[in-house]
Amino acid sequence: MELRQGILHQTTIQTAKQHQGTYSTTPLAGNKRPSPGLDTHSGVPTHASQKVAFQRASSLGRNVSTLVASTIEVTESGPRNSPEVSEYSQRKVVSATPTAGTDRALSLSHPRYALPKSLVENLRSLGINEIYPWQKHCLMGPGLLNGAKNLVYTAPTGGGKSLVADVLMLKRVLERRDAKALLILPYVALVQEKVRWLRKVVQGITRIAPDGVLPGKEETLWRRRADEDTIRVVGFFGGGKIRATWADFDIGVCTFEKEANTLMNTAIDDCSIANLRAVVLDELHMIDDDHRGYLLELCATKLLSLEHKVQIVGMSATLPNIEVLAQWLGAHRYQTAYRPIPIKEHLVYDSKIYEASSKGGVLTAATPLNRQTGPRELMVPPIRVITNSSHKELQDPVLNAVVSLASETVRSGYGVLIFCSSRAGCEFDARIVSRAVHDAHGGDPVILEKRTDLMGDLRSLPSGLDPALDDTIPSGAGLTTEERDLIADAYDKGILKVIVATCSLAAGINLPMRGRAGRKGKDEVGETYLCCRKNDLEDVIELMNAELPQLSSGLMTDKQRIRRALLEIIAVRLATSRDSMDDYLLKTLLSLTAESDVIREHVESSLSDLIEMEFIQEDEQSGFKVTQLGKAVVASALEPEDGAFVHREMQRALRAFVMDGEMHLLYTFTPVQDFSTTVNWKVFRNEMETLDDSGLRVMSFLGLKPTIINKMAQGSTMKESTPGEREISRIYTRFYLALQLRDLCNEVPIHLVAQKYDMPRGSVQTLAQTCQGFAAGMVKFCEHMDWGMMAAALDHVSDRLKAGARADLLALAQITFIKSRTARVFYDNGFKTVAAVANADPSELVPVLIQAQPMKIRLKKQDEQKYEEKLFAKAEIISNSANRLWQIQMQQDIEEG
Incomplete structure (x- = not known):
């Protein structure tokens, strides 16, 4: 029996654009990709209605009445019993699917790859017995196996693209005992998953000595470490107190926001970068992300500027202008559309299901749509129709479609992922779906017992069992929040049949889904359903037919990222003169996507800004040199503007620090990044009224006025017209976040903090996690500014936040x-x-x-x-x-x- 993986997108046009921008391989129109995680629920498009849905969801539970999902009827145009002939069914024919038996080069033990037998055996134990033909052709590209050439390639998710990068990276690491490699990923969850995988891959493998021979008996006598010939895989994803150096790992797996860039800066500065031999840039399309992508460009440009050769491997499922990226990186390029697991795509609207294929489906039949005369029916018949529901909860056709499709798939014995665009929408949908699939397990006592065990595991977590999970897990539906490791494992084992998630929360889960679709070994076929409203149909069709936007540099956005690039290369002495800066800039992606005159203008203005901010100084003889403050900003991985703000705040704190309480220290510890936080001023006022004298003195010292907070609580609006007004607003918001940190450090569970401050639970989690990374950066900032006492105090608060406890519990x-x-x-x-x-x-x-x-x-x-x-x-x-x-x-x- 074939396995089927159902994917449901409940979406409006705006939601569709958000999904397409980060995860989907379907073409879309637009410019820069927005950051994921925006709260715009498709079925509940306004903020007010989201809150209504959230409150309504809170009232639902296992004791309410069950729902009967609508039936889905096949139309005359629907699928018949005759087997569909496709490229996937053709692969079942031996002659159409080469194997290692017919092509020896499809085995990683082939001499061309020159991989150690132990590595091949480890991969085989993990289920990789042979590679796909496209992987062979890619690896055989000119100069790749010997590290002489860089590589940029694209392949559908689930098609095995990670293995190509792993093979090249491991070859570079195994060539010399002192060789290092970095694998750069966008999300912490992916870093954790990849570390576990690579540790299994390299287990028991012995590295060779610098002269190319295995270590002999005499050589082992002087080795400093017993594990010097093994490969150490270490993950770096923020907040750790350990000051990692190049000597602490052989393969570093890290996120690119701070860890990768910071590691490179440190290694270039202390000259330990010479051992770096390979860097893998996963999800390379995120170079176009307007919030974080420019850091990928900074990392790659530094690598291109080094005196020794570092093999760069960039990969993604979506690279529209791969030629430009290959030119920038001086790389061999490779493209494949091979997908080992078929994905059948559908569009659902007005209770009708249409095929969304490129031939004969809804996309090619969409031309009759006419914006002038209003929306019209598609000129292609639906393949199935969803009957109307008698339940008042399911009168919305989009929600009814989601529930019906989910129920049908679960009752057939398969799993479902439902993507919503907001956390409130996830919780609402999960509760509704759980009422419709409550008996889908058929009363299987084994499944029920395992779900009970899962709930016990979730209850034992520090934050306890979330009420939404308590309501939905017994029915087999769950939410991906902090418990996602347990939930993902349960879904993978079939204990849970439905997961409802936002795309950003689901990004790190190794499950079959659209955008992370068709995982080999998990499923044999997959289905996706994009559910939209009738009024959005024309925009959705246009979106689905559109081309992917061209990737471009993010160094010249409104935030002037080129300023940070210049500060970093001056600080690590990679380029200090105007000539060397010109050479550096020629190696950026920016040089291929912008006019040279425009770049030169931005460089001059950025250098002037850095001098004015006292981050660098100009020396007529040697060019530019970094100041102590500039060095501190680079070491702490802060944006220049954020670094200037932190410096002003810290200088004020050092003049008069309120030490008879914890609020001033917590405020100093609170991240300065833009969290797009909406302050609930009534909550702010209530918390202000409970502050002791110490806390009130901190407010006064920071310039926060109770009269202003009272006015805001009564409905006034904070002015942000001038730079001064924006900074004051930033201080109020930062103090509001510091109040949340105070509760977290004093053993208040995350879900209670979220409820108290009218914040999404995930936002509080993100704040707590980000604080640990920010604290590590602030400690470095203070150390470089010779503020040792402040660094020690921040370290202590970081420990408390990580423990979620007061000082007396830190040891436990x-x-x-x-x-x-x-x-x-x-x-x-x-x-x-x-x-x-x-x-x-x-x-x-x-x-x-x-x-x-x-x-x-x-x-x-x-x-x-x-x-x-x-x-x-x-x-x-x-x-x-x-x-x-x-x-x-x-x-x-x-x-x-």
């Missing part, structure tokens, strides 16, 4: 599974130190873990023993973790003594 919070509320329960039960936990029998910890559950769990008698066994296993992990930490502490005490 280092133990696996012991965070926030759980740490407090351990502390109150007498386990106040790591040593106390380490010396306890695991059975003694089980009652504490039961007490630490956020809510009382009612279990049947036969389930109690199983539940306690599960907690005992968790207690053993806690005990082992505590013992490891205790041994380290004792060793440190011995060394210091």
Whole structure:
């Protein structure tokens, strides 16, 4: 039986553009790609109606009536029993699908690839027995296997493009014992997933010595580390207190926003960059992202400016002007449309389902649409029709279509991903769908038991079980939030049948979906349904027929990113004279997409700005040199404007810091990035009224006035016409976020903080995660400015935020599974130190873990023993973790003594 993966997009035209811009391979029109995660729910297009939907969703639960999904009827134009002949069905014929038996080069053990036998065996153990023909042709490109040439290539997601990059990267790392490589990804979740994968790939592999031979017996005697011949894979994704150096890893997997760029800057500055041999730029199309993409360009341009050869491998599923990117990187280019898993695309509107193929489907039949006379019916018949629903909750045809298609797919035994454009929409849809698929598992006791176990795992998380998940998981539908690892694993194993997610939340999950579609080994065919409203049909058709926008440089947007580029290359001494800067700029993508006169004008104005901001100084003899402040800004990975703001704030804080409370320190610790935060001024006023004298003095010191906050709470609008007014508004918003951090550091669960401040739960999570990375940057800023005491204070607050606890719990919070509320329960039960936990029998910890559950769990008698066994296993992990930490502490005490 073939497996089927259903993908539903519930969307308006605006939502469609957001989805297409970041994930889809369907052509679209537009310019720059917007940042993902915008809150515009398709079925609930306004902010007010989103809140209504959210509140309505909160009132729904497992005790409400079930829903019966509408039936979907096949029309005369619908599919018949005769098998469809396609390129995918043709692959079933042996002669049409080459294998290693007919082409030896499709085996990675082929001598051309020169891969160690242990590496080939590791890949085989992970399910990679041979490669696709396109992968062979790509790897055989000129100068790729020996590292002489860069590569830019595009292939549909799920077509195996990552393996090509992995092979080239591993070849470079295996060539020399001192060789390093970087793999740069856009999201933390992808970094974590890739680290796990690569560690399995390189397990047990021995590197060769610099002279090209394996280490002998004599050579092993002087090695400094026992693992020097192994390949160390390390992930970097912000907030870590460890100051990573080039010597700490062999393959670094990192996000490009701070980690990759910062690692390169540090390595260029201290000359350790010479060991870098390969850099992989995944999701290369994101160079066009107006918020983050320019950092990819900065990283690549620095690599092109180095004196030694670094093989650059750039890949993406969507690269419309790959020729320009290949020219920029001096790379061999390769394109393929091969997709091992077929994706059948459909358009749904007005309760009708149309094929959305390029031949004979809705796209080619859309020409009769006429904007002058209004929307008209398509000139192609639908293949299926969704009947109307008798339930008042399902009168909206889009929602009814989503529920009907999801129910049909689940009852057929397959999985469904539903994409919405807002978190409120996700929660609403998940609750509705769960009411329609509540019995889709057919009462299978195994599935029910596993879902119960999943809920237990989610309850044991520091934040507890989210009410929405409590309502939806028993029916098999879930939300991808902080619990997404557990949920994704449950979906992958068939425990959950439906996931409702925003595209940004689902980006890091290795599941079959449109844009991350057709995962080999998971499914044999997939279906996608784009559900839109009738009034949006013409725009949707136009969007689906449009061409992808050309990728271009982001260095000359309104935010003047070229200013940061110049500051960085001066700070790391990559280019300090005007001539060397010209050479550097010629290596940017900007040089291929903008006029030289325009670039020169921006360079001159940017240099003047940097001098005025006191980040650089001009020396008539040597060109330009960075100041202490400029060095601090680069080290902390701040934008120049943000760096100037931080410097002003820190200078004021150093003159008079309020030390008899925590608010001033928390404010200093709060990120300065634009979170597009909407301040609820009534909540702000309420929190202001609860501040103690210390907190009120911080407000006064920062220039925040209670009268202004009261006026805003009554409906006034904050002025932001001038730079001064915008800075004042920024300070108010930053203090509002600092209030949230105060609660997080004092053991208030994330979902309660979100509810209190009228913020989406995910936004509070993002704030907490971003703060850790920002704190690491601020510590570096203070260290470079010789403000050691401030750096130490920020480090302490970073520990508290990571632990979600007060200072007395920081030691306990280092133990696996012991965070926030759980740490407090351990502390109150007498386990106040790591040593106390380490010396306890695991059975003694089980009652504490039961007490630490956020809510009382009612279990049947036969389930109690199983539940306690599960907690005992968790207690053993806690005990082992505590013992490891205790041994380290004792060793440190011995060394210091």
